Amino acid sequence: MSFFHDLPEQPERPRQSRAVQPGWFGPPSDEVPGIARVGGFAYKSQRMVIVLKLVEVYSSGCLLDLVWSVRRGNESDQEWREIVEESYNHPRSSLDTRTGLELGVAFTDGRKAVAAIHGPAAFDDPDDVTGPVLTTLGGGGGSNNDEYVQFTGRYWLWPLPEEDTTFVVRWRALGVPESSLAVSGDQFGEALGHVQKYWNG
Structure with a gap:
């Protein structure tokens, strides 16, 4: 007889249903997105670029993949370190969206949204959100050396635009005026049309 033969069975527990996240919360966890290869400059100068590299499109919204890069000029080592530090785009305050890189979207019907660190759950009734909502999902990594610095950021836009949409950027500390990409x-x-569900039923 096995030593483990008479151990008690684990009791059955009630099956937990998966909580349904609201659309503004983030990308659906059960979809393969379609890719919109926009590949456009929201801002470009001799020293800096902000690029909307691509957009992952889901049934409920889209994930924006943003890249920014600064090329070193004649800055001193200390000045360059300050530029690199600013380029990390760390939030200075969880309530202050107007520091570092500012990103917004404008729809043709006049609606607009500005990227915030917190989604509507932090400030509004989460069951009564009409959108649009633009949420900061964090960075995707970066690199820097003595010649250039480059970082990426990801942003969730809900609902998915059905019309032409303008993306607006500004970064005062790095000398980027209000600029846009349509x-x-x-x-x-x-x-x-290329979004795929994990499960059909």
Whole structure:
């Protein structure tokens, strides 16, 4: 007889249903996104670029992949260290969105949203959100050396735009004035046609 033969069985526990996240919360966890390869400059100068590299399109919204890069000029070592530190785009305050890189979106019907560190759950009734909502999801890594610095950031936009959409950026500390990039609604629609669900039922 096995030593483990008479150990008690684990009791059955009630099966927990998966909580349904609201659309503004973030990308669905059960979809393969379609890709809108926008590949456009929201801002470009001799020293700095801010690029909307691509957009992952889901059934409920889209994930923006943003890249920014600064090229060193004649700054001293200390000045360059300050630029590198600013380029990390650390939030100075959880309630202050107007520091570092500012990102917003404008729809053709006049609606707009500005990227915030917290989603609507922090400030509004989460069951009564009409959007649009633009949420900061964090960075995706970066690199720097004595010649350039480059970082990435990810942002969730809900709901998915059905019309032409303008992305607006500004970064006062790095000398970036308010600049914009327009993306056509057709690009979102085409990528939406490539979204795949994990499960059919």
